[in-house]
Each structure stands twice: as C-alpha cells, then as structure tokens.
Amino acid sequence: xxxxxxxKKNPMPSQPPEVRAHNFNEVALGYTxxxxxxxxxxxxxCKHMPCVSGxxxxxxxxxxxxxxxxxxxxxxxQIIAQSSSLPAVCGRVCPQENQxxxxxxxxxxxxxxxxxxxxxxxxxxxxxxxxxxxxxxxxNGHKVAVIGAGPAGLACAGDLxxxxxxxxxxxxxxxxxxxxxxxxxxxxxxxxxxxxxVDTLRALGVKIETNVVIGKTITxxxxxxxxxxxxxxxGSGAGLPRxxxxxxxxxxxxxxxxxxxxxxxxxxxxxxxxxxxxxxSRRVAVVGGGNVAMDAARTALRLGAEKVYIVYRxxxxxLPARHEExxxxxxxxxxxxxxxxxxEILGYNNPEDKRDPQNGFVTxxxxxxxxxxxxxxxxxxxxxxxxxxxxxxxxxxxxMAIGTSPNPLIKKTTTGLEVNARxxxxxxxxxxxTTMEGVYAGGDAVTGAATVILAMGAGKTAxxxxxxxxxxx
Amino acid sequence: xxxxxxxxCLNDFVIMMDVEAPLVARKAEPGxxxxxxxxxxxxxxxxxxxxxxxxxxxxxxxxxxxxATTKKLSHKNxxxxxxxxxxxxxxxxxxxxxxxxxxxxGGVGCAIALPVAQKLHAMGCEVHGIIGFRSKDxxxxxxxxxxxxxxxxxxxxxxxxxxxxVVTLPLEEAIQAGEAYDEVLAIGPLIxxxxxxxxxxxxxVKTIVSMNPIMIDxxxxxxxxxxxxxxxxxxxxxxxPDFDGFSVDFDEAMQRGSIYxxxxxxxxxxxxxLFTKEVE
Ligand SMILES: Cc1cc2nc3c(=O)[nH]c(=O)nc-3n(C[C@H](O)[C@H](O)[C@H](O)COP(=O)(O)OP(=O)(O)OC[C@H]3O[C@@H](n4cnc5c(N)ncnc54)[C@H](O)[C@@H]3O)c2cc1C
Ligand SMILES: Cc1cc2nc3c(=O)[nH]c(=O)nc-3n(C[C@H](O)[C@H](O)[C@H](O)COP(=O)(O)OP(=O)(O)OC[C@H]3O[C@@H](n4cnc5c(N)ncnc54)[C@H](O)[C@@H]3O)c2cc1C
Ligand code: SF4
Ligand code: FES
Numbered sequence: 001x002x003x004x005x006x007x008k009k010n011p012m013p014s015q016p017p018e019v020r021a022h023n024f025n026e027v028a029l030g031y032t033x034x035x036x037x038x039x040x041x042x043x044x045x046c047k048h049m050p051c052v053s054g055x056x057x058x059x060x061x062x063x064x065x066x067x068x069x070x071x072x073x074x075x076x077x078q079i080i081a082q083s084s085s086l087p088a089v090c091g092r093v094c095p096q097e098n099q100x101x102x103x104x105x106x107x108x109x110x111x112x113x114x115x116x117x118x119x120x121x122x123x124x125x126x127x128x129x130x131x132x133x134x135x136x137x138x139x140n141g142h143k144v145a146v147i148g149a150g151p152a153g154l155a156c157a158g159d160l161x162x163x164x165x166x167x168x169x170x171x172x173x174x175x176x177x178x179x180x181x182x183x184x185x186x187x188x189x190x191x192x193x194x195x196x197x198v199d200t201l202r203a204l205g206v207k208i209e210t211n212v213v214i215g216k217t218i219t220x221x222x223x224x225x226x227x228x229x230x231x232x233x234x235g236s237g238a239g240l241p242r243x244x245x246x247x248x249x250x251x252x253x254x255x256x257x258x259x260x261x262x263x264x265x266x267x268x269x270x271x272x273x274x275x276x277x278x279x280x281s282r283r284v285a286v287v288g289g290g291n292v293a294m295d296a297a298r299t300a301l302r303l304g305a306e307k308v309y310i311v312y313r314x315x316x317x318x319l320p321a322r323h324e325e326x327x328x329x330x331x332x333x334x335x336x337x338x339x340x341x342x343x344e345i346l347g348y349n350n351p352e353d354k355r356d357p358q359n360g361f362v363t364x365x366x367x368x369x370x371x372x373x374x375x376x377x378x379x380x381x382x383x384x385x386x387x388x389x390x391x392x393x394x395x396x397x398x399x400m401a402i403g404t405s406p407n408p409l410i411k412k413t414t415t416g417l418e419v420n421a422r423x424x425x426x427x428x429x430x431x432x433x434t435t436m437e438g439v440y441a442g443g444d445a446v447t448g449a450a451t452v453i454l455a456m457g458a459g460k461t462a463x464x465x466x467x468x469x470x471x472x473x
Numbered sequence: 474x475x476x477x478x479x480x481x482c483l484n485d486f487v488i489m490m491d492v493e494a495p496l497v498a499r500k501a502e503p504g505x506x507x508x509x510x511x512x513x514x515x516x517x518x519x520x521x522x523x524x525x526x527x528x529x530x531x532x533x534x535x536x537x538x539x540x541a542t543t544k545k546l547s548h549k550n551x552x553x554x555x556x557x558x559x560x561x562x563x564x565x566x567x568x569x570x571x572x573x574x575x576x577x578x579g580g581v582g583c584a585i586a587l588p589v590a591q592k593l594h595a596m597g598c599e600v601h602g603i604i605g606f607r608s609k610d611x612x613x614x615x616x617x618x619x620x621x622x623x624x625x626x627x628x629x630x631x632x633x634x635x636x637x638x639v640v641t642l643p644l645e646e647a648i649q650a651g652e653a654y655d656e657v658l659a660i661g662p663l664i665x666x667x668x669x670x671x672x673x674x675x676x677x678v679k680t681i682v683s684m685n686p687i688m689i690d691x692x693x694x695x696x697x698x699x700x701x702x703x704x705x706x707x708x709x710x711x712x713x714p715d716f717d718g719f720s721v722d723f724d725e726a727m728q729r730g731s732i733y734x735x736x737x738x739x740x741x742x743x744x745x746x747l748f749t750k751e752v753e
Contacts, residue, residue: 172692174510174517174557182694211559213692217496239694243706250701250725252732259695267689268514275516275541276689277733360728407693409711 004041007110012117017331021301024186024270027328028092031114033073036121040068043113046105051115054103057457059083061100061115068118077126080119085155085460088127088193090453091120093184093291095322099453127196136205140164142470145229147214147410150178151452152235152443154197155459156466161204163467168229169201170212175266178237179444180452182266183258185295187302188325191265215413224438231438231466234425235459238406238444244287248345249400253279253362257288257296257401264299281397283307285365287342288401289314292449294325296399297334308334309393313341313370313383337393339370339383345398364394406445414439424448432462433469440466475509475558478531480551483613487537487581488547489523495530497522497560503588504566504683504715507532508691510557511549516542519688519710521585522561532560535584535613562691563714566658566681568592573599575647575654576622577640577669579661580606583614585683586660587621594621601652602626603643605665609634640665641672648676656681659718663727670718680718684709686729701725 013029014020020027031039043065051061060079067076080087096102096116104112142165146153149171157167175181177194202208214220214236223229241256243249260278263269267276284300286293289312297308310329312319315338319326330336346364350356369389372381406423418426418435425434425441432440442458444450479491497507506521524533538547549555566589574593578586583604593600602622606612607630618625626643627635636643644657659669660683673680686698691710698709703720707713 172559173690174559211557212496213559213562216562216692217500217560239692241694241696243696243699245706249706250699250722250729252729256696259689259697262689262695267516271514273514275514275545277516279732357731357734360731409693 003044004038006042009042009111009114009117010035010039012114017328017333020187021298021332024302026190027187030124031117031121033125036068036118037071039114039118040065042106043069044105050103050105051100051113054100055083056099056451056453057083057460059100059119064122065113065115065118068122073122073125074130076122077130080122084453084456085158086151086197086452086456087119088123089151089180089189089197090456091116091118091123092189092193093322094119094453095451097323127193132200136203137162137164139166139205142166142231143168143229144231144233144466144470145170145223145227146233146235147220148172148178148235148237148443148445149176149198149208149210150235150237150443150455151180152237152445152455152459153178153233154201155456156233156235156440156442156463157206157459158201158204159460159463160466161201161206163463165467165470166205166207168207168209170214170218170223171208171210172213173266174210176208176210178235182262183292183295185261185265185299187298188295213409215409220410220414220417220436220439230470231440233432233459233462233466234410234434234439234441234445235443235455236407236410236445237455238404238424238447238449240405240407240423241400242403242405243400244342244402246342246344248347248362251345251347251362252360253281253397254345255279255397255399257286257292257399258404260296260399261292261299264303270299270303278303279397280304281395283395284397284399285309285311285337285342285393285395286399286401287311288403289319289321290401290403291321291325293399293401294321294329294334296401298329298332300397300399301332301334305397309337309395310334311337311340311342311365311367311393313339314381315339315372337367339372340367341370341383341385342367342398343390346392362396362398364392365398366390366392404449406448410445422448430461431465432458433465438469474554474556477549477551477553477555478529480549483535484611486611487535487584487613489533489535489584490546490549491526491531491533492555492558493530494532494558494560497532497558498525498527498530501525501532501561502565503568503592505561505563506691506714507534507558507560508562508688509534509546509555509559511542511545512556515545515556517557517689517691518542519562519685519691521683522588523584524588532558535581537581559691562710564712566592566683566715568596568598571596571598571655573601573653573655575601575603575644575652575657577644577657577659577661577665578602578604578618579640579659579665580611581613582661582665582683583618586658587614587617589658590618591621599623601647601654603628603640605629605640605661606634607631639668641668644669645672648673648678654678659683663723663730666718667723667727670721670723674719681715682718682721683714684716684721684726685714686726687732700729
C-alpha cells in the first residue's frame with residue numbers, strides 16, 4: 001500500500017462556529033471510517049517510531065495505525081488499550097501537538113499524522129460497536145482504597161481491579177470523574193463518555209463511594225487501619241484555585257474558573273432543569289491562557305455572553321492552551337487581549353444609595369500593557385509592565401483562570417505524608433510510592449495541574465507498584 | 474441515598490430533620506456542616522450539623538425555607554431519601570479551655586449555635602445564651618437552650634415574647650455589668666453578627682462569628698465561599714465557617730451574599746430569609 005502523501009491532515013468534521021458558539025453539544029464530530037482509513041495511510045510506519053517517544057504512556061502508535069489501515073478497528077483499540085485506560089477521553093483532550101504529533105516525521109514537511117483524531121475514532125468505534133462482556137476477575141482477597149475519581153484514580157482502580165483486587169474509590173463530590181466532569185465542558189468532552197468509563201469500572205467490581213471527603217469523613221490513617229485497606233492510592237488532583245490578589249476580586253461577578261465551570265458542568269447550570277444559578281453575563285473577561293481559560297471563555301459564550309475576552313500577560317507563542325482550543329475559541333468569537341495584565345477589577349458603587357442592588361457588581365477590568373523582557377536563565381522571557389499603559393475594558397464578569405494547586409486537606413490529616421513546597425505529594429517517580437508505607441499517589445496531586453494522560457499514566461504506574469508491593473507481602 | 478428518619482416542623486418556616494448518614498455522624502463535631510442535594514438535578518446547599526447520634530448513625534439538620542432548594546427539602550418526609558449528603562465539612566468550633574461564654578443566636582442561626590452551647594455546657598463551661606427572633610411564632614429551640622445555658626435571654630423584635638429589642642442590648646448590658654466572657658459566639662444573620670462585633674469590640678471581648686457564604690463543593694475547590702478576613706482571602710468551607718469577628722469584612726460578605734438575588738426563582742425568599750434579612 002502506497003502511503004498517502006497529502007501534506008495536510010484529514011480535516012476534523014465540526015459544528016460550524018456560529019452554530020456551536022450557542023450550544024453545549026460536542027464541537028468536533030469525529031472522523032468517518034473513510035476519513036480515518038485515509039488518515040491512517042499518511043503514516044509511514046517509521047521503524048524508529050519517534051511518535052511513541054513523544055507519548056507519555058508510549059502507546060504503540062504505528063501498530064494501532066496499521067490496524068486501522070487494515071480496517072481492523074477493534075484490533076487497533078486493543079493495541080491502545082494495552083497502554084491507555086481512557087482512549088476516548090485522551091483522543092479528545094490530549095495536547096497531541098506537544099506530544100506524539102510533535103515528533104511525527106510527517107510533521108517536518110507538512111502536518112503530522114492526526115494521531116489524536118485516529119485514537120478518538122478507534123475508541124468511539126469500540127464504544128459503539130463492541131459490547132464487551134464484563135469479565136469480573138476472580139478476587140485475590142486484597143483490599144485497596146483509591147482517593148479521588150479523576151483520571152488518575154480511575155486508571156489505578158481499573159488496572160488493580162483487572163488483577164483481582166477489591167478496589168473502593170472514595171470521591172468527595174456527588175459524581176465520579178474529577179476534572180473530566182466538573183472542569184472540562186460537555187462541548188469538548190461529552191459526559192456520557194466519562195460515564196461509560198465509570199460503568200466499565202463498576203462492571204469490573206470497583207466500588208465507588210461518592211460524598212466521602214478523605215480527611216473529613218474518613219482519614220487515610222483509618223483507611224489503612226480499622227477499615228482494613230492494605231494500600232491506598234491518592235489521586236486527589238489539584239483543585240485549589242488561585243486568585244491574583246488584586247483589588248476588586250471579591251466583587252459580585254468575579255469567579256474562579258473552577259467555580260464557573262463547576263456551576264456549568266457538574267451542576268448543569270446551563271440547563272433549564274438545574275436549580276444551580278450562574279450569572280448570565282453580557283461581557284466577560286477571562287484571565288489566564290491555559291485550557292482552563294479557553295474552556296471558561298467558551299462556556300461564557302454559550303451561556304449567552306455577547307463579548308468574551310481572554311486576558312493573558314504573555315504573547316501568543318507562550319499561550320499554554322492546546323492550539324486547537326485557541327483556534328476554536330477565536331473562531332467562535334473570543335477576543336484575545338495578549339501582553340495584557342489586569343491590575344484592578346472595578347465595581348459599581350452608588351454613593352447616593354447604599355442599598356442600590358447594583359452595588360458591588362463588576363463593571364470593568366483595569367489592565368496594563370506588557371512587553372516581554374530579557375530571557376532568564378531558563379530562556380523564559382517574563383512579561384514586564386509598560387509604564388502608563390493603563391486601559392479599562394468594560395465587562396460584567398471576570399473569571400480567574402490563573403492556576404490551581406493541590407488541596408492541602410489530605411496532607412493535613414495524614415500522618416507522615418510529605419509534600420513539596422508547591423503542595424505536591426512527594427513520590428518516587430517509578431512507583432508513585434509516597435513517604436508512607438503502602439500509600440501511593442499520582443496525577444495532579446503530585447505534579448500540580450498537568451494533563452489527563454499524565455494523571456492516567458501515573459495511576460497505572462502506581463497500580464503495578466501496588467500489585468508488586470502486595471504480592472510481596 | 475440518605476434516608477430521612479424523622480421530621481418535625483419547629484415553626485411555619487423552620488424544619489428539623491434527622492438523616493441517616495452514619496459516616497458523617499461518626500465524625501461530626503459542633504460547628505461543622507454538611508452539604509446536601511435533594512435530588513438528581515438539585516443544587517448543593519450547606520446546612521449546619523444541628524445534632525448527631527453516633528449510635529443511630531443519624532445527623533440532625535434544622536433549616537429555614539428561604540428558596541427553591543429548602544422548599545423542595547421541606548416537602549420531603551420521614552422515609553424519603555435525599556440523593557446526596559456529605560460531611561462533616563469545615564473546622565469544628567474551637568471550645569478548648571473556655572470557662573465562660575456568651576452565645577448569641579439569631580433566628581435559624583440558633584440551630585447552629587445549639588450544639589456548641591451543649592458541648593460547652595457538657596465541658597463545664599458557664600454558658601450565657603441570648604437568642605433573638607422577629608416574633609413569637611418564629612421562636613425555636615427555647616427548651617433546648619434552657620437546658621444548656623446557665624442564663625438565657627429571649628429577645629423578639631416586636632416584643633411578642635421575652636424581652637423586646639435586638640440581641641446586642643442584653644449583650645452590652647451584661648458586658649457593662651462586668652460579666653467577664655472568655656468569648657462571645659455570634660451566629661445569625663450577617664447584619665446581626667456585624668452589630669454584635671460592633672458591641673463587643675469597644676470592650677475587646679473576643680468574638681467568634683459563624684459565616685454562611687454561598688458554597689458549592691465545600692472542600693476548597695471553587696473559591697465561591699471566599700471572604701476577606703484580616704485583609705486575607707479565606708475559604709469559609711475549609712478555613713471556617715468560624716472566624717474572628719473583629720477581622721471579618723462584613724460589608725463585603727453581605728454584598729457577595731446577594732449575588733444571585735435576581736436569579737432566585739422563589740419569591741418566597743423575599744419574605745423569610747433570615748440570613749439575608751435587612752441586608753439588601
Ligand atoms: C477546565 C480544565 C480543562 C482542562 N483541559 C485539559 C485538556 O484539554 N487536556 C488535558 O490533558 N488536560 C486538561 N486539563 C487538566 C486535567 O484535567 C487534569 O490534569 C487531570 O484531570 C488530573 O487528573 P487527576 O486524576 O490527578 O485529578 P482530578 O481530575 O482533579 O480528580 C481528582 C478527584 O479527587 C477528588 N478529591 C479531591 N480531594 C479529595 C478528598 N479529600 N477525598 C476524596 N476525593 C477527593 C476530586 O473531587 C476529584 O474528583 C484540564 C483541567 C481543567 C480544570
Ligand atoms: C456553612 C453554612 C451553614 C449553614 N447552615 C444553615 C442551617 O443550619 N440552617 C439554615 O436554614 N441555613 C443554613 N445555611 C444557609 C443555607 O445554606 C441557605 O439558606 C440555602 O442554601 C438556601 O437555598 P435555597 O435554594 O432554598 O434558597 P435560594 O433561593 O437559592 O437562596 C436564598 C438565599 O440563601 C443563600 N444561599 C443560596 N444558596 C446558597 C448556598 N449554596 N450556600 C449558602 N447560602 C446560600 C443566599 O444568601 C440566597 O440569597 C448555611 C449556610 C452555610 C454556608
Ligand atoms: S512518526 Fe508519524 S509517520 Fe512515523 S510512525 Fe509515528 S505517526 Fe507514523
Ligand atoms: S465552597 Fe467551594 S471552596 Fe468553599
């Protein structure tokens with residue numbers, strides 16, 4: 001079979017921007033079988049597999065693509081499943097341009113192979129056509145507790161359950177999924193996909209106890225003590241939002257991205273039948289430049305905002321969000337205010353009437369222009385303020401998407417668990433073992449806010465380490 | 474699912490329920506709260522743990538019907554189930570070493586104050602209670618307070634029961650009369666707590682207030698519950714809900730509390746929400 005030498009990827013069928021900016025349905029619709037097979041033909045099957053080295057969990061990329069070329073989609077799925085627990089999720093949300101696709105040979109002279117799109121195609125094909133009989137493995141009698149039902153916890157629980165462990169996941173919220181359900185919006189990752197993954201775990205015999213906050217309802221020490229768990233995996237994420245500390249952050253209409261997205265995604269505030277309120281704002285400024293900022297901005301549009309700005313203090317090149325998300329956001333009408341830093345949020349105040357209900361609502365955001373300074377030791381050019389470049393943007397809501405850190409709750413209530421200066425749990429990289437015997441950790445709780453694939457990979461790594469630890473006992 | 478074991482109406486707007494939640498009951502301490510969802514599409518709302526029974530595995534909540542969710546909750550009966558009930562959340566009220574305390578409760582805030590009063594009483598601390606209501610028909614928990622207070626003053630705005638006036642009146646009299654309180658604990662509408670602080674501050678009597686901002690997760694994840702305390706941003710759900718009254722920015726908290734007033738789908742809230750009473 002001759003390779004397809006088209007320099008461009010097969011385009012991803014998508015909802016048109018003017019339509020999708022007003023609904024919460026998924027934006028990208030997925031490859032058809034023909035498009036997938038055509039895209040697969042662009043892969044050269046390189047012997048040295050540079051793409052694989054770019055994949056955080058080393059999916060055998062050329063092998064699964066070969067199966068697609070052969071029309072054996074289930075075969076392709078099985079190859080991915082050897083390395084990844086959440087292909088339908090990662091195919092949608094991985095920053096492929098910085099991972100596998102960055103290293104793809106086809107990317108030198110044109111666009112890389114659409115590896116992510118192919119992964120998604122294969123996973124969706126499997127989910128639609130293959131009814132896997134839930135093979136509940138024979139129990140080996142060992143009990144393991146998993147804290148947090150995000151990608152790290154789900155992956156760890158899945159691998160352990162397949163090996164016969166009795167796994168219980170404890171989740172603080174009323175629904176499992178972590179950021180996949182409370183942070184990443186429906187239009188990027190339909191919740192039915194996450195539900196399907198969770199159902200698969202349940203079919204494997206994993207118990208999921210929602211509404212349990214470890215550190216409050218039960219402590220880690222109790223899990224290992226009176227509750228009889230022999231090992232614990234901590235996948236509690238990095239959910240603590242940061243604020244900038246500028247004046248006006250307590251005004252009505254200033255949200256952390258976590259609050260805004262949680263109201264919309266987890267609590268479904270965008271739907272009529274939800275009783276959780278969210279401000280329907282007209283003009284919104286989102287501060288930050290990551291995926292979280294893009295998600296908040298695009299959610300604001302869908303909730304009916306006429307104008308949405310991204311306020312980011314560096315330039316386009318440094319924008320940390322996935323390219324695709326930035327592109328999508330701009331197509332939908334989000335305006336980027338780059339090299340711009342907020343200095344104050346302005347609010348309404350009626351000096352005549354202290355009881356004016358408009359008092360305390362956001363009216364604007366005051367910003368200053370920035371330029372990139374000299375590169376530091378690490379080559380990063382940090383933004384510096386241009387003197388006297390103040391300007392004000394009129395908005396009625398401001399969403400802070402400037403990062404999150406690990407929640408200190410578990411650390412504070414677990415004796416002997418050590419964390420680094422940024423609050424991340426200290427682990428041995430190869431195993432995920434923490435400073436406490438029998439306690440493992442992975443995902444954002446260790447690294448700080450990172451990616452789904454890294455969290456998933458860390459969950460798998462810890463699962464095999466827990467297996468070795470318990471088999472040794 | 475969490476079963477409602479017992480329900481009782483304390484007055485026309487305030488309802489008490491015992492809910493089966495053994496894991497919460499096991500760890501609960503006075504001053505902590507739970508978050509519940511009545512049903513699948515329900516909102517998450519915080520309610521204080523007004524009591525608990527570890528043997529039976531039940532947790533008591535006392536709530537005032539102010540809006541859509543509390544209304545929905547009020548329609549549930551013993552034997553019905555709530556879809557979610559998580560806790561105990563927040564930091565327990567600090568009670569260690571206290572010898573003499575004045576507890577000031579306003580309206581449904583008395584439900585929050587009661588378990589703390591009971592705990593202090595059981596510790597051998599001298600407890601003076603001042604509880605205030607708008608009128609006699611809104612009075613709740615009087616007997617329970619009598620049982621755990623060395624002295625109890627009941628106040629009503631309209632004088633229909635007890636003494637007429639606001640709670641700060643007897644509080645100031647007591648302080649002026651030389652009652653040496655280790656601490657004053659104020660729990661009620663923001664405006665009441667603000668005035669309690671204004672009363673105690675000139676005398677430098679340490680005053681703890683229990684803050685009730687809007688919450689979602691209750692674990693420190695959303696920041697919606699943030700307050701400014703002593704110039705710093707604090708999350709009430711994890712750092713509180715109790716804070717040093719002298720340091721809390723009440724005006725800001727009152728403003729933030731009204732954010733969804735335009736969105737509330739229940740006209741009911743206009744008339745009987747003690748937590749935002751007089752704030753708007
Ligand atoms: C809006 C947004 C968009 C993103 N977009 C992308 C993207 O496009 N691509 C990508 O790769 N990554 C993206 N990320 C990052 C990615 O989602 C995270 O890196 C990943 O979810 C981390 O997984 P985790 O399992 O470590 O933690 P989480 O997903 O945070 O899950 C942790 C879970 O633990 C629970 N928990 C916390 N504390 C406790 C406790 N004490 N007791 C019990 N349970 C507890 C939490 O409720 C949560 O459910 C995004 C993140 C956000 C917020
Ligand atoms: C830590 C804490 C403990 C509380 N304990 C009690 C208690 O023991 N008994 C009791 O009657 N009430 C208590 N409250 C207040 C109670 O949570 C609100 O009255 C309830 O959420 C109102 O919901 P609703 O849908 O019926 O009313 P809505 O119509 O939604 O709102 C009416 C008013 O209630 C307040 N409110 C709304 N949503 C929330 C929310 N998620 N969190 C906090 N306040 C909100 C707002 O000020 C709003 O203006 C507590 C609040 C907090 C934060
Ligand atoms: S680098 Fe690109 S072309 Fe080469 S095997 Fe990987 S996906 Fe195929
Ligand atoms: S309720 Fe979300 S951080 Fe406190």
